[in-house]
Amino acid sequence: MKFQKDKLFAVTQHRLSSFFETLAGLSIFSIRFSKEVFLPPYEGVEIRKHMIELGMKTLPIVGVTGFIIGLVMTMQLQPVLQRFGAEAFLPGAIAITIVRELGPVITALIFAGRVSSGIGAELGSMRVTEQIDAMEVSGVNPFRFLVVTRVVATTFILPILTVYVIFISLVGSYIAVVLVQNMTWEYFTGRVIFAVEFADAVPGILKTFIFGYIVGIVGAYLGFNAKNGTEGVGKASTTSVVASSLLILIFDMVLVKLTLWLWPTVK
């Protein structure tokens, strides 16, 4: 019994110390990023290449997910609103939910699953096959070429994907509405525009810059520091998804509170 207790204590201690070690490492890595991102040479071509690559890779899956979410949310909400005789509010209610919360968070989580693991695996594999060392030896700063470009790309591509997902979700929602009642697209979008205020849209989109940064920096950190061969690459890849998804949800919680505090009209 005592042996089991000691073992449990040792495992907990090891996990906690490893967690704080990773957190400290990630913080130092982020500080290095914030220094290096403003230093020339600016890798515009690489950033654009990664933005296109990552955007194209995620576009189909986030599109399908957005469409289904819009459709299903509407199908679920319609009978509820009908019960209270508030069917007219359906487009507005759906739009506000998607713009403020569901669109940004769902897109970010899917993006994390698709991209963070990819970055972790790619850089991890480059680390264990000494490609990063080779880059450094040839006088090129691998941090700037591999990390900065990817993190900047994820930071700027996620908001674009989010806007796309919001639009597709609204299309899905409209189709769900049309299946059960007569409503023109013009009327639907009119209700949406009427309901969604500037203070709903802007914080929702702004926070996706932070989510994009999280996806990029977590994947890059774990991949760039991968150890122990192929096992390390696999670990970097899976841990990237778990860690970035968790951080997205934690930051979302903080950012929602912050938004409500900064824009009191968003209630």
Next chain:
Amino acid sequence: MVEIKDLHKSFDDLVVLNGVSFSVEMGQNMVVFGRSGTGKSVLLKCLIRLMIPDSGEIFIKDKNVLNLNRKELNDLRKDIGFLFQGSALYDSMSVRENLEFPLIRNFSLEQDEIDDRVHRVLEAVDLSDAIDKMPSELSGGMRKRVGLARSIITEPKLMLYDEPTTGLDPITSKEISTLIVDLQHAFKMTSIVVTHDVLCAKIIADCAIVLDGGHIVHEGTIEELLTAEDPFLKNFFSDEVINNNGRD
């Protein structure tokens, strides 16, 4: 050209280098022997500051590598070529892009000059046909050759080779070793070669050192080491000598 003084490097409790000192003259080819895990690759990585030693001094071209700032280190690295054990070709780039990469990043060269250098080094390693191939399409020997071509494309003064013939068959191994010597003469380079392939060492080396237990336990020419009466060296080289005689 290269001078190392009292180099120490440990990983936790494991002492890998324990007071290693040696020097390599300009134009000389030195081979570093040692059993697996005796710190040969660590030594090479410390030389170019991919790893930071615990103590000691490293001078390359009279510059103390450990005291250089980032820019000075990068400038120095432009004069050094490094052939990694697994070649370390960039997977996502074609052979041409692999070769162009250090030139585009570090030198302000016209595209014509870059193309010219790419073709020249590929010809030197006899792989002109592979210019548009991806690394995944190349065999082990071809990868080594491309790795070698990428290392010499910047015309370095110092070449570091980490196990250049590991994993290759004896014929390809001999070809790579001969190629290294040919390039050495063509580009007038100094080199340090980490290996335990005696055949490779016989072809390349002007002098050699043997690492064991973190120290240099023997140094001299290859012939001196191969004919020495020391039990450790006899044991170390016995199998290799038999194999190489068989090959010759």
